[in-house]
Amino acid sequence: MPKWHIGTVVKVEDINKNTRSFWLEVQDLESMDFIPGQFITMDLPIHEKRIKRWKSYSIASHPDGGNIIELCIVFQPGGLGTTYLFEEATIGTEIKFKGPLGVFTIPKNLDEEIIMIATGTGVAPYRCIMNYIEANEIEFKHIHVIFGCRKEEDILYRSEFDRFTEKYSNFKYDVALSRQESWNGYRGYVHQIYKEQYPEYSHDRRFYLCGWRNMIDEARKTLSEDLGYGKDNVIFELYG
Numbered sequence: 001m002p003k004w005h006i007g008t009v010v011k012v013e014d015i016n017k018n019t020r021s022f023w024l025e026v027q028d029l030e031s032m033d034f035i036p037g038q039f040i041t042m043d044l045p046i047h048e049k050r051i052k053r054w055k056s057y058s059i060a061s062h063p064d065g066g067n068i069i070e071l072c073i074v075f076q077p078g079g080l081g082t083t084y085l086f087e088e089a090t091i092g093t094e095i096k097f098k099g100p101l102g103v104f105t106i107p108k109n110l111d112e113e114i115i116m117i118a119t120g121t122g123v124a125p126y127r128c129i130m131n132y133i134e135a136n137e138i139e140f141k142h143i144h145v146i147f148g149c150r151k152e153e154d155i156l157y158r159s160e161f162d163r164f165t166e167k168y169s170n171f172k173y174d175v176a177l178s179r180q181e182s183w184n185g186y187r188g189y190v191h192q193i194y195k196e197q198y199p200e201y202s203h204d205r206r207f208y209l210c211g212w213r214n215m216i217d218e219a220r221k222t223l224s225e226d227l228g229y230g231k232d233n234v235i236f237e238l239y240g
């Protein structure tokens, strides 16, 4: 059973106009151990009903032996949890949370081709996984991060992924922007990218999907119906 902890907010930083990084220091642990890709569930003081109070967030930082974790959270207008986090949580705020949780974790088999697709803050677990791979000098065959958002200013962790592209010849990074007028890269949604670059089925290729329902539903449908991938080859984390 995952344990409950108290995390104190020790740092807050805006990434862009509606996305913010929060750093939590876990009070009762010297080291917060987790598998890259996992998440925590906060119990926020926002409602009487537990189901409305519990909000989950992927850990965007990688396990480094310390007790501070970083989260990457997008503000949802009218959203109970994010309104609290953006308007009330500040340095020193104590947040009750349980974790680590989840099975959307660093692929066991890194000698397969790994395609990691995300929209918005769904990129957080991939950022964690890539930094973990780098910090621990873990070998991999091929990792491709495909990220989608509206505009160039919404791209999350761009400089980190650009750095991985420069460092590793077997790492690829593509961004699709749905509402940017002038942009040299892909315009539209993430789906065109994997359809174009991986048009043929391959049994040793695995797709990871992370983010909100529209993207995940569409990707699962495309991967299954158009490209022939079964459940074993498509792993997803649905944010809502």
Ligand SMILES: Cc1cc2nc3c(=O)[nH]c(=O)nc-3n(C[C@H](O)[C@H](O)[C@H](O)COP(=O)(O)OP(=O)(O)OC[C@H]3O[C@@H](n4cnc5c(N)ncnc54)[C@H](O)[C@@H]3O)c2cc1C
Binding pocket: 039, 055, 056, 057, 058, 059, 072, 073, 074, 075, 076, 078, 079, 080, 081, 082, 083, 102, 120, 121, 122, 124, 212, 237, 238, 239, 240
């Ligand atoms: C395992 C897991 C990990 C998650 N990790 C993250 C994370 O790392 N970062 C993060 O920002 N969120 C993450 N989420 C989503 C998060 O838990 C909340 O659902 C989100 O912050 C909205 O909460 P809220 O209380 O503000 O909105 P609510 O009051 O719960 O609801 C607002 C409504 O809008 C929808 N919604 C909320 N946000 C979006 C969005 N951006 N796009 C489209 N629809 C949306 C919800 O599904 C809901 O219908 C994760 C969810 C899960 C299940």
